[in-house]
Each structure stands twice: as structure tokens, then as C-alpha cells.
Amino acid sequence: MYSREEKETERVLLVAVASSNRKRWEAIDSLEELAALAETAGGEVVEKILQIRQKPDSRSFVGKGKLDYLKAICAQLGIDLVVFDNPLTPTQLRCIEEALKRRTIDRTALILDIFALHARSAEAKTQVELAQLEYQYTKLTGWGKYMSRLGGRSGALGGRAVGIGTRGPGETQLEVDRRRIQERINRLKKELGHIERERATQRKRRKSILTVTMAGYTNAGKSTLLNAMTDEHTHVSSRLFATLDSASRSTQLADNIPMVLTDTVGFIKRLPAQLVASFRATLAEIATANVILHVVDAADRHLAEKIAVVRRSLERLGADKIPTLLVLNKSDLIYDDAVRERLSKRYEGACFCSALQRRGLAMLRQRIRELASEIFTELEVTIPHTAPQWEHLFYESGDVLERTEKDDSVTLRIRGYRSLLEGLSKEFRSLQMNADK
């Protein structure tokens, strides 16, 4: 009756509740972002409603009077789906669904849905499924009937995708008990643990390759920048969360300096905790990078807030100590020189570029090079044949670019971490000097 089978797109009503008039603008901005999310999920936003209410009602969230009003709106505008910007308890969800006779979800469920829609690789699918199950588990005191009728992704727990907020493993009718979900959660966690360990070993293999990871708010242009810097064609889209996998591309910075550039999933305000947890392996790529490119949409009027969201997320991932370059992307959309000036004053040291028009990339490469030269070094050591263990140690600590053998010694040209190689060669020299004495 309310499913999407008969219609192309679902007609969506968005609702947000702000706790005071002062919080009004924040809520309006958040609603705007929610609209972009709903559209990304394939819905058509028909109406947005903002309510100022000091304390949410424990049962109906919005209160009885408002519920009647929403019901009238739903009927009048032919709404299929109601999305709340605020997190709702299972009781509230059920109460609202029953009153409105419309499927009702919150922001978290909507973001989870988009992730389910965009997951391509086996890993991303596993991560999304885990996040959805964890989310459903917390809501498992029972879905309302407008939710439980609808299925999810085939496989896992059965069912078929029919509408926003129901994709992914979706189907959690009451008969699917907590134990089965918990079992599935454990299995998925095991699978992901496997992937995580595999990635860790892969990372260990690279000794002196500069690893640069893109981080940033969703839609900032990370994938476009990756493509521009590597001449690749990673999927780019104006939709939110287009990228859910961390794709790495090898390229060269300059002077034959090898570099691996990694694209990752974007951040968003209030990214569901379940997603952060299950995308740990993907996000961990960020924390192991040598350099982070924090990509932002320079023309976005919420720039400062989005930068703060990303910085907080990086902190949480333990990536806040990694050298980070702020990249003010989409500079082609800044038409006013005064705005540009203000930005460069405010974000000193940031790099302006346009990934789309491939402008400002040389400067960006130059800045990455400067950072790289602080991190990596290239040096030469001559090791006498009487100390073969040192040759072994140097081989272990960097990438040997050249090896020249002489009668009594061997000379290595090595590239690797500055701190490691310089420490090692200092130790080697002082031992050599003592031996010479």
C-alpha cells in the first residue's frame, strides 16, 4: 500500500525538532542536509517541517497535536515515507508509524540505507550489513507494522528491497529473534577481522612509499581529486557517500618518488556510530597514512562546520597527529576575490585547487613533496664485509635503491623513514668509528 512498487520515487516528508528557538538555524541547516540525503536515497522531498519543542514527548516525540497535523499533511501530500532528523527510540518510531500510517525512519536509518545502496565490494557490503544489524538490534523491541512488512537485501536474512530505509538486510520481523541477529553479527565481525589483518600485512610491506590518504566531508571532491592526481576514473557523483571503499592508486609525486593515494569514505555530521565501528578497517587506512589531504568544498557556506566535523572524526580515529594538508577544493566556484582572500587568511597554509578543472595540482604536489621530504630520506652507507649483519639491518629498514659491491665493502643507497634510517646510520657510524680506533 505504501511501498515503492507502484511508484517510481517515494514521496518524503522531513521532520526536525529543535529544542529552542536559538537552535532553529542549526536545525534548518541540518534539515537541508537531510533533504540531500533523502534525495541521494532516491526519494523526492515534498515537504520539510521544523518544530520547536523544549522537551520531546517520550511516546510520540512531537506531541499529540503535532502528530495529528503531520497526519493531515501526509494525506494531503501523498507522503510515502517520513524521515526524522532526530534520533528516535523504538517506542517513538512505533507510535509515530501507527499514528501516521506511514513508514517512519530517523537520520541514522537513512544514512545506513544510502550506504547499503552504494556498497559495491564484498567488504563494503559486509561492513554495511554489520552496521545495519547493530542498529536494528538496538531497535529490536519491535518494528511497527509499516516497517516489518518490508524486506531487505536478499541473502543474509531474506526479503527484498522495496524502499528507503529498508535496503540492506532490512527484514527483521519480530519472529527473527535477537539470537539469530547476534549470531550473524558475530560472523560478520569475524569476517571483517580477517580483512583488517590482511590489510595490516599489506601495509607492512611498503617501507618507503609515501602513503597519502584523502579525508573529508562527503561530496567534498575526494574521488575527483584522486582521479585528477592519478589520471584514473574512480566513480564520482554529486550524490552523497558515492565512495564506500578505500581505493588505493599508485602514482609518482615527482623525481620518481613513489606515492600511494587512497580514497576513502566521507564523513558527515552525526555519522552513525554503528557505521564508524564497522567501517573501522576502511577508516583505519586514514590513521596509517604518512600524509592526510583534508579535502573541503571551499565554496560551501558550511565550510567551517564541516571542517570541524572532519577534524573531530580524525581525532577519534587517532589520526590527528598525522601531517595534514587542508585542500580548499572547488576553488573554481569562488568568484569573489575577497572571499578567496578571506579563506586564505583564515586557513593559512591551505592549498587552493580545482580537482574538476585540474587546477592548482602542481602546487598541491609541491606541498606534499615538502611534507614527504620531512618524513622520508635517502642516504648512502658503506658497510665493510666484516659487518654483514648491518647490511641485513639496513635492508630491513628501508628500500634499497642501489647496491654497489667492492672488494672489502658494499655501498647501499636506501630510501626510508628519516627517523628510522638516520638513527640507524648514526649508530652504525659510531660503532665503525670505535672499531677503527
Ligand SMILES: Nc1nc2c(ncn2[C@@H]2O[C@H](COP(=O)(O)OP(=O)(O)OP(=O)(O)O)[C@@H](O)[C@H]2O)c(=O)[nH]1
Ligand atoms: N565545481 C567543482 N565541482 C567539483 C570539484 N571537485 C569535485 N566536484 C564535484 O563534486 C561532486 C562530488 O565529488 P566526489 O569526488 O564524488 O566527492 P567525494 O568527496 O568523493 O564524495 P563521497 O565519495 O560521497 O564522500 C561531484 O559532482 C563532482 O563533480 C571541483 O573542483 N569543482
Ligand SMILES: [Mg+2]
Ligand atoms: Mg568519493
